[in-house]
Amino acid sequence: MKLNRTATVLIAGSAALTLALAGCSSDDNTAAEVTESATSAATEATSEMEKNDAAVQLADAYIKEKPADKGMAAIFGTLTNNTDKDIKVSSFKLEGLKEGTKFEQHDTKDGKMFEVPEGLTIPANGELVLEPGSTHFMIMDNDEAMDVGAEYKLVIELSDGSSITQDVEVRVQPAGEEDYGNDGDLNNPEHMGGGEMDHSHH
Numbered sequence: 413m414k415l416n417r418t419a420t421v422l423i424a425g426s427a428a429l430t431l432a433l434a435g436c437s438s439d440d441n442t443a444a445e446v447t448e449s450a451t452s453a454a455t456e457a458t459s460e461m462e463k464n465d466a467a468v469q470l471a472d473a474y475i476k477e478k479p480a481d482k483g484m485a486a487i488f489g490t491l492t493n494n495t496d497k498d499i500k501v502s503s504f505k506l507e508g509l510k511e512g513t514k515f516e517q518h519d520t521k522d523g524k525m526f527e528v529p530e531g532l533t534i535p536a537n538g539e540l541v542l543e544p545g546s547t548h549f550m551i552m553d554n555d556e557a558m559d560v561g562a563e564y565k566l567v568i569e570l571s572d573g574s575s576i577t578q579d580v581e582v583r584v585q586p587a588g589e590e591d592y593g594n595d596g597d598l599n600n601p602e603h604m605g606g607g608e609m610d611h612s613h614h
């Protein structure tokens with residue numbers, strides 16, 4: 413029984429880690445191990461995370477950190493549409509933020525971002541990439557610090573009636589994604605300062 417307990421704890425930890433790092437290049441191995449040695453509860457959690465028949469999946473998601481005196485932050489990641497119909501993002505929100513916080517879907521043109529009130533489209537059998545300088549989810553009118561390493565529950569409502577709920581971690585804007593295969597470097601202050609988005613026109 414001792415073995416089982418240990419395994420369960422490990423699995424719970426791995427599952428959480430896998431969620432947090434969703435899409436980080438190294439999480440595939442972790443997921444495979446989890447599946448092999450899982451208890452039933454952990455197996456459920458894992459298969460939910462990795463369900464390939466989900467209409468839309470979110471990978472590589474992170475929130476760009478912000479201090480309390482900056483009103484805006486953005487969420488980036490890749491939404492994959494596994495169906496043969498276009499699906500729109502109806503809305504999204506981060507749970508636990510102050511009342512009055514606004515959540516907007518944005519696109520960027522000629523260096524200026526603008527709201528897409530009708531919702532961004534995840535093309536049929538394609539991807540919607542949320543990235544700096546392009547489409548992104550915007551958090552506005554918020555005066556809370558979003559510190560590196562903190563996690564928020566992201567809920568995305570989709571036009572097909574389904575939704576995605578995923579824990580998303582706050583990160584420094586990576587200057588080069590390749591360097592972030594695991595999150596060991598993320599608290600390194602040397603990574604601060606680069607890649608600031610231009611959101612000042614708000």
Ligand SMILES: [Cu+2]
Nearest residue numbers: 518525548550
């Ligand atoms: Cu924006």
